[in-house]
Amino acid sequence: MKVISRAPGKLILFGEHFVVYDKTAIVMAIDRYVYSTISLRKDKDIHINSETLGVEGVFSNGKYRPRKGGMEGKEKLQPLMKCINAVLAIYGKRVGLNIQISSDIPVAAGLGSSAATAVSLAAGLSELLELGLSKEVINRLAYESEVMIHYTPSGVDNTISTYGGLLRYNKGWKNKIRRLRIKYDIPLLIADTGRPRNTGVQVSIVRSIYNNFPKLFLEILRVYDKIYRNAINAIKKRDLKELGLLMNINQGLLSAVGVSSIELDILVNIALDRGAYGAKLTGAGGGGCMITLVDKDRAHDLEKSISKYCKEVLFVSTDNKGVTAKIVK
Ligand code: MEV
Numbered sequence: 001m002k003v004i005s006r007a008p009g010k011l012i013l014f015g016e017h018f019v020v021y022d023k024t025a026i027v028m029a030i031d032r033y034v035y036s037t038i039s040l041r042k043d044k045d046i047h048i049n050s051e052t053l054g055v056e057g058v059f060s061n062g063k064y065r066p067r068k069g070g071m072e073g074k075e076k077l078q079p080l081m082k083c084i085n086a087v088l089a090i091y092g093k094r095v096g097l098n099i100q101i102s103s104d105i106p107v108a109a110g111l112g113s114s115a116a117t118a119v120s121l122a123a124g125l126s127e128l129l130e131l132g133l134s135k136e137v138i139n140r141l142a143y144e145s146e147v148m149i150h151y152t153p154s155g156v157d158n159t160i161s162t163y164g165g166l167l168r169y170n171k172g173w174k175n176k177i178r179r180l181r182i183k184y185d186i187p188l189l190i191a192d193t194g195r196p197r198n199t200g201v202q203v204s205i206v207r208s209i210y211n212n213f214p215k216l217f218l219e220i221l222r223v224y225d226k227i228y229r230n231a232i233n234a235i236k237k238r239d240l241k242e243l244g245l246l247m248n249i250n251q252g253l254l255s256a257v258g259v260s261s262i263e264l265d266i267l268v269n270i271a272l273d274r275g276a277y278g279a280k281l282t283g284a285g286g287g288g289c290m291i292t293l294v295d296k297d298r299a300h301d302l303e304k305s306i307s308k309y310c311k312e313v314l315f316v317s318t319d320n321k322g323v324t325a326k327i328v329k
Contacts, residue, residue, distance in 0.1 A: 110283020244277025
């Protein structure tokens, strides 16, 4: 018997970085997933093969034996072990596991693949070990793994991957999330710069602006707050023109705090030049992906113009389910 779980990636429409400073982000789960296939072993070893990270190895009696990716693989898999051990601590018994991880979310591109991996593992293990963990607990366990990777994550990535849909997220709110229910798919095109980036590094770039110019930074946060409030209205009214302009202003603020990049700026400018309503980086920036709001009938022309300047163009829809797990005989 094995369990297959899947957890969606995400797009931050508004508020990356500012969400770390208690502002509200608008975030959407996408129909791109991390898949974990998990089964029990007869021994007590934990065997992980992550196609996504290009790493395979066995954790056995506190030691790591690499199968692919050398000893460096241990560091990459350690955050996943944190999540696995947390679930096993709830189970109360040590068991051996075979874990296979695959994904169609580009890695280190701002689309939430690391959080989705942890979420899919926590949900898959809960199903395999018949723990019946709630989404709230799965989300909390996945957050622990995110802390190991990004040090001070806001929790937005694991939360959207757990619950799915279109959410407002504020780490200061008691329940952290409020669903945003709309009856249409926001028409977005994603372009991956192909330049990998590190969320922790990007967050520290913003932190240094905050430390050097605290008053100025607070003004930026205040402006962001206005963008957020207007964006909620524009989304509800389905006013794509206004929504696009707000994305552009948000992109300006992200540039101001140092997290855009030459590749992102090029993609944003091409998109706007070719008639998109708006464009901005999504996720941590410094590389990774750009999102642009563009009418469906213009999207394929834009794809043609943009594809020579990026690694990949993706079209996505909203995932409304969040993480799921099922037993396969
Ligand atoms: C990364 O997807 C989003 C950031 O805001 C970091 C975080 O919220 O933890 C850049």
